[in-house]
Amino acid sequence: MTTYTMPDNKGRYGEFGGQFVPELLMPALIELEKAYEEAMVDPSFTEELDYYLKQYVGRETPLYFAEQLSKQLGGPKIFLKREDLNHTGAHKINNTIGQALLTLRMGKKKVVAETGAGQHGVATATVCALLGLDCIVFMGAEDIKRQKLNVFRMELLGAEVRSVSQGSSTLKDATNEALRYWASHVNDTHYILGSAVGPHPFPKIVRDLQSVIGKETKLQIIEQTGKLPDAVVACVGGGSNSIGMFHPFIEDEKVKLYGVEAAGLGVETNDHAASLTKGKLGIFHGTLSHLLQDENGQVKEAFSISAGLDYPGIGPEHSHLHDTKRATYKPITDEEALKAFQFLSKTEGIIPALESSHAVALAMKLAKEMSAKETLVICLSGRGDKDVEQVKSRLEAE
């Protein structure tokens, strides 16, 4: 068994990762890395983080044996890691609470963040309200229209939501604008990046903070079944819930890791978000990884029914796990995700987020080739309440 030590001291996961940002931001990244490394070995920091994760976020989250789902599919025993039960309804807060505490530790009082559908924005606004930090969230004008309720939530929590109308007015443009804002206010502002993407040390910080998912899962599955799972499935946009789930299992080579990309209308069309399946290597938002781009290196728009997976890049560590074949990445279409959304709702009484529905959909396929002796864990990264209205109008239209 090999020891896994990524990233290296240059922020690289094999050839992927790095720090492709303007010089203006380099000192802030260096400061962040130093503050983070010191904090993680300082018991006063880790104890405070653990306190909030337990008392405020509601961890640990259950690893629930989905008996009905398992029976109906007729394959392995399927377990759901219930990240949907976290405060704010998704895994995003595992990261924001840690980075907000880090913000205070660096002596900064202001936070900027990007958001697509608004889940990361809400999770950031929430912890900023908790810890008394000023919060500005950049959100694409199109997304603001589609997710009015989350905009109101953020404002209720005291955050300022700034509309971004550049480009396609979605997540990638909101991220561009958050980076520009950060460059202008870097002395007193921390950027709470929401996924395991961006320049080093963000992919590492987000991974480490999300690894609580995989660490808990590992203990829980051994407690419940006496062994490690045979397969673990998680959805991948930027890839924060999946890397948090995968990382504690990387050295356990018998555990198969499956990342699920959003195939939108199909990977053979132009409308998908399958960066690993269809992208080429590129440098975007500070990191070298797989990227949806045209023949001139211009970044393409991603497409998915799920706003949380709608990103043209992917975290560099996923590119590495893909490259080394330690993890397998499969596409799932909008249609397949919608079916899984309804199936899990009916069989288990759990409405999954559309993002997590992609993971459920792949698990449903994998289950056909697995035996009753095997176990499979799905990372149920968020709850589907936010998606109910969208799914309703879609199903009614059909």
Place this chain on the structure above:
Amino acid sequence: MGSLKLEQVLQQKQAANQNLFVPYIMAGDGGLDILEERINFLQESGASAIELGIPFSDPIADGPTIQEAGIRALANGTSLKSILEFLKSTKEDRSIPIILMTYVNPIYHYGMEQFAEDCADSGVDGIIIPDVPMEEEGPIATHLSNEKIAFIRLAAMTSPEVRLKEIARKSEGFLYAVAVMGTTGVRSSHSDNVKGYLENLKKYSSVPVLAGFGVSSVEQAHELSSHCDGVIVGSKIVDLLYQGKHDEVRNLIQSSVNSKVQV
């Protein structure tokens, strides 16, 4: 006298007692057809060199004016390849140094070695890549060095002294001193810290130091040039050319360049 052509040209301008002035234009804004005309116009107006922007879908170091120019250029079908082909076909017609400003992904996608070779073939004198800091410059710096093309480094007001010294030590062509906290775009004034920052860079650097970002007027050009060797003006020039105000561009360049003579 520097070994690179860009350094030699800039030193000749300085020997003639001029402030350096590098205008930025977005390649393909208005189509590649008018690019030749604009290059000739800027050359005749007395620019020291021309910074030619390569449009990119996600220009994180740029403010609204250059973002919009980039969107117009992309809508015209402009690509790194078409710009290099244009520069190659017109290289005998110009004497002014050409510096490409491009984000890293179009070059990465093109292939870094091929990019450096094609730049040399197209008569490109220098390259600016705003999203490649020292930590990531290794491969591209090597390929540009092989082709005798200046890799122009950027310094920032957030950089601590030790980084500024290292950036200055590596500098080729000129040192691009980013003079604001933030993105490109017109500012009414620069902070008081800029003076000391530029003067420090002057001390550390053996190539000319040019201040850029936020510079839009003759007054700003004179003020900043009194602490370094000249300025780079982007958004203002892009905007004036877009509006067809060529006389104002000419006046901005000539007045900025000639301040030393007037004093």
